[in-house]
Amino acid sequence: MFTQIMQYILDLGPAVMLPLVIILFSLALRMKIGEAFKAGIHIGIGFVGIGLVVGLMLDSIGPAAQAMAERFDINLHVIDVGWPGAAPMTWASQIALVAIPVAIAVNIVMLVLKLTRVVNVDIWNIWHMTFTGAFVHIATGSYWLGILGVVVHAAVAYKLGDWFYKDTRDYFELEGIAVPHGTSAYCGPIAVFVDAVIEKIPGIRKISFNAENMQKRFGAFGEPTTIGFFMGLILGLLAGYGLKDILQLAIKTAAIMLLMPRVIKPIMDGLTPISKQARKHLQAKFGGQEFLIGLDPALLLGQTSVISTSLLFIPITILIAIILPGNQILPFGDLATIGFFIAMGVAVHQGNLFRILISGTLIMAMTLWIATQAVGLNTQLAVNAGAIAADGSLVGSMDQGGSPITYILVQLLTFKHATGLAVIGIFYLFCLFLTWKRARYFAIQQQCLNQTEVNTNN
Template sequence: MLDAIQFILGLGPAVMMPIIITVLGLLLGQGFSKAFRAGLIIGVGFVGINMVISVLMNTLGPVTQAMVKNMGVQLDILDVGWPISAAVSFGSIIVPVIMPLILLFNVFLLAINQTKTADVDIWNYWQMLFCGAIVYHSTQENWYLTIAAVLICEYVTLKLADITAPLVEKFFGLPGISLPHVGTVGWYPVAYVFNKILDRVPGINSIYIDQKKVQDKFGIFGEPLFIGLVLGSILAILAKYDLGKILTTGVTLGAVMVILPRMVAILMEGLIPLSEGAREFLKNRFPGREFYIGLDTAIAIGNPAVMATAIIMIPIAVLMSLILPGNRLLPFTDLVMLTFILSFPVAVTNGNIFRSLIISLLIVPLCLLIATDFGPVHTIMGHAVGFPFPEGTTTISSLYGGTLQIPWLIWKPLSLLFGQ
């Protein structure tokens, strides 16, 4: 069963999502040709999004590596990146039991009207599996606590997805969509509270700087293309690149900020018919109820304010790791994931880059500390699935793992009460 699940997941969203969407469309009575076309277009959208994200990672990866080296950062927990965290989670012994349970629990919650979100983003179930795996390895392999932890994590995530769906539609322009992404939607309450506090701070509460205002003030130089060019060039300068690499990095990040929103538009071309069909189908059978299709936050990170905030925060996050008391994580591989981590903080501020940066200065240290706390159990999970540790590395974690604060809030008391 584990091999079958891993084979399906190994196909990736570009293949998996068209299959899921086609089946979903057929269940909604859309007919094979319409459902299949919508599924293929969504698959094409994910291919495009993943290609652009890959370019972003391949560009920022070497830049951040050089920047970290130049800053002389030396910490003992290695940031191995979210793909390793996902692989370790999917390789866990709990997967054959927990994976179907996550899907069935979502269906159950939909049936009893406890959620509006149908979470079809099966790939990102790894974050709920991570919650189960850390509890399993920290509570003497207690299956009851493991199952309870996963179901609590899923329930909280789906409720937050429901709550934030109107914001996702208003700010990101994604009607009928929610983002049940544990590592991103979990920061919504934190960002919401911080934003309300800033509303009461004289001076700060009157400052509003968004991408449109920058563009109006600076004209063509305020467009996403030039913002990416400038920010990319600054990062390359901090990495001590030569002129050629500085220009290449700047142009590449500018291209990412232009192309990524267009890939999302292709994705939405397939999603809108499905969303409308789902609403009509459910309206006829469940009058008065509203439903959302739960997808990956990748469809939202192309927003210029999100990209600008994340890129500015990359060098700041490295500096924070040096001075933050209690931090042991060397942020590196997952620095590019700040584009995901900061998506909801930016949305909460309605794209106010100034206020988003202030909130980010509070959220990023929390990510570092949670990732540090996850280090020992993350390392145990790595050994359990045979992860090849880099030479000289004794403890692993990931900066994105530090965004999994819902699992952390569940795991921490359980590990203290039932751990060895």
């Protein structure tokens, strides 16, 4: 009975599940029923809007990317199913139903022990943590080690939500909100590493160009919609489209640039009163401790620099896939939502396109390499879910299949790729260390600022 109820709830999808969770969460915070309902509906509307725009991206950019690959005779035989394929396969795994209460329990324990400030209400995106658990279960044959995989990924995700809060607050202007999920969270530390390296290189560290500079320099031709239009033209030309199809694609990419920030607005309208109430209620209840509401990384896609860089990285990612030694993955399913991979990096680099190009290239190369190593596990996950037949067909996924967190944990428990474990493990752990150090520095800065304000008022 419990299994059927949980599966029914999961099948509702994020556009229904998240508003329900938000309404219940709001009522628990003693918001008025009408206000809680209104907030939940606004958030649901926003996610419907995101779904429509992402659908437009998949329907327009996806075929263009596929045509581009065929036109240049790219011989990569494993198709990236992307998160739209990986999420349903994950929810069909044996770990899935127990993963939700496990991830929630990890969150509660960390909050009680003051190991995180993130109060995660985005139940749908627990599929990222579930994916790690499912991979570990398949790789080791141990159900309990699979649960451990969920625990480890959840703990790391909540900490990443803490560590990148200054970025979500200051750059994305999401006050009181953290993004502890998905590729945006685990790719952020790689951008921190790149930023730290560039800062130590004289001359190079002064190179900076971003969307705002382009808009000032090129006027109307630097507007986001115009950039989107020209990106569509370039993608259409690379795909070998005729003039009619090129122009249609260009208009659609321009529309994506315009619509994505606007469909995010209803979500923010719904979240603002909840975030204020949550912080007020929880801080009063727990002695003034600051809390952050953990939400979907889709919120980050409304930023103009994220959208424009996402479009730019479609051909770049395909090029990386072609030249990367040993890669077997043909990017496809995640190309339209590549913004998830580079969104936090955009904030870390403060929109500096020069740095984003460097960190984004490193992120996509590492993602493709890890996803290639995980093809066997990914295929077995798909077979277990009934998504494909056990006939020798292979599938991969960049989102989560290319996650360093999942890869490191699987390799620690199996030691099948010792060299890969050493290289990726040491590099990524160092990136996490730099991220922790950076967050600690910002926290000390904030404490000094608060103390200065107190002294001034006194």
